[in-house]
Amino acid sequence: MFIRNVPITSLSSHPLNNEIYNGNMEIDDLSENIKRVGLLEPLVVIPSKKQKSYYVISGNRRLKALISLGFKKVDVKQVKLEENDIPYYIVSYNRTRLKKATTLLREIDILEKYYYTSKEFQNGKIDLGTNAELIRGDKRKVISKKIGVAEGQISKLKTIRKIRPDLLDKIDNDEISIRQAYILCERQLQEDQSISINHIKGKKSNSGGRFNIFCKSSVDMREIPDGKINAIISSPVFYGQNMRTYSKNPNELGKEKKVEDYISNVCDIMNECYRVLSKRGVMFVHLGDTYDKNGSLLNVPHRVVVEMMKRKSFILRNTIIVKKVNPIPNSVETRLSTSYEFVFFLTKSNDYHFNHIRIKSKTQNKGTSAPFHRGEQSGYSPYISDGKKNIQDFLDTEMTDIIYTSVANQIKSKKQFNLLHPCPFPEGLRRTLLALITPNLTPRNTIKKMSDFHLLDPFMGVAGLLFDGYSLGMSVWGYDTNSNYTKSVIKEFNRISK
Ligand SMILES: C[S@@+](CC[C@H](N)C(=O)[O-])C[C@H]1O[C@@H](n2cnc3c(N)ncnc32)[C@H](O)[C@@H]1O
Secondary structure, eight states: OEEEEEEGGGEEEOHHHHHHHTTOOOOHHHHHHHHHHOOOSOEEEEEOSSTTOEEEEEOHHHHHHHHHHTOOEEEEEEOOOOGGGHHHHHHHHTTTSOOOHHHHHHHHHHHHHHHHHHHHHHTTSSOOTTOOGGGTSOHHHHHHHHHTOOHHHHHHHHHHHHHOTHHHHHHHTTSSOHHHHHHHHHHHHHHHHHOOHHHHHTOOOOOSTTEEEEESOTTOOTTSOTTOEEEEEEOOOOTTOTTOOOOSOTTOTTOOSSHHHHHHHHHHHHHHHHHHEEEEEEEEEEEOOOBOTTSOBOOHHHHHHHHHHHHSOOEEEEEEEEEESSOOOOSOOSSOOOOEEEEEEEESSSOOOOOOOOOSOHHHHTTOOOGGGGSSSTTOOTTOSSSSOOGGGTBOTTOOSEEEEOOOOHHHHHHHHSSOOSSOOOHHHHHHHHHHHOOOOOTTSSOOSGGGOEEEETTOTTOHHHHHHHHTTOEEEEEESOHHHHHHHHHHHHHHTO
């Protein structure tokens, strides 16, 4: 039934509408449109409890726009609805609206309640109202159709709310996608299922032969004798990146309140690295910077390396820039996106092995006899990430201190290692570094066979680096506090070493 010229003051949003869409009612474009062409669709209303007053069921944004434009009267269409069906109609009328994740979840909740009531009706308890769709399809399918969102997205959103509700705001603000948030939740679930206190306390989980993996903090690597290790390549947890959570431990490295405490904790581990590194050993430490809450960079990587050198007599041979060729665009528009991180190249003396590959051009060098081809297992080169690439695709031909790499591909790494990790070593980076220090097995070298070369990653994660080293014939050592990673890594080493 049409009613002409209803005073705008007699109209109000239905309370349920406010509950679901509050905070999601931008009207600038709509007001502009109504100003130009008038109101094309009448508002749909039901009588409210007060006399001659109405609740708007469809057209709440239009109502807000009309009020802002100073309209006094408006035509409306009054409909009859069963009380039970109101939620269903409110959501249906808003099907085409652009919605934030939190709004979608409120719609899903409302519809689930509605359809639950419908189900109860099937058991003879409550009035079904006008809708019997559920009899034809299952609840999630019907809701997905109703709100215009794929079933998979609905289940992802519900998982995110359950596991990491803190990420919903980030999705609403376009800082991360539903898919990225869901990946973080999957990882959290994996961790929840597998972190056992015993492991975290640091039981030795495996040792012997060419792979030695420990589930414990590398602040104490007593399993490794002094000076045993020939090369350390590692990426410690970066400071304060709260999207990357590796465990439920509130005292986990990287979660320190003060950056000074983080620097001190990392350097305690670096002291242990110094102890286990041989005199002719080499070490690469990969670190990225963090912004504080005032939006200022903290200079964490350099502060760590300065502290390391204060504590121990490391020699800093290079500060290498790791340039991401496909940096993640950031949502902040008042500064440039961050596109690089650092790798510090440190040694204990000036007498160490380093493959300086003097190259005239990329093409000339392709397929030359690189030293690491002479590993015990032939046919493998750490240069090559996909059978096509060469070290010069990552380092430039002049062997300068910039390494070009793609952002680590979590999905690819998951396929490779059957485990999600928030920041596995990018393949190009780990293989380039390994290529630079893999020993040349010449008679003059003190390392006579590859298994005498000991490679350590004190923050191994899914251990891409160690698997590379192992394939070259090296003996590898890895530490991680997360038993989820160590268990999988041990399983994989057991499989490939058979
Ligand atoms: C940046 S990730 C390194 C990822 C690794 N490079 C890879 O390719 O998967 C840091 C790792 O250090 C681990 N970790 C955190 N605190 C640690 C500690 N005190 N000792 C050993 N590992 C630690 C985390 O669980 C995480 O897997």
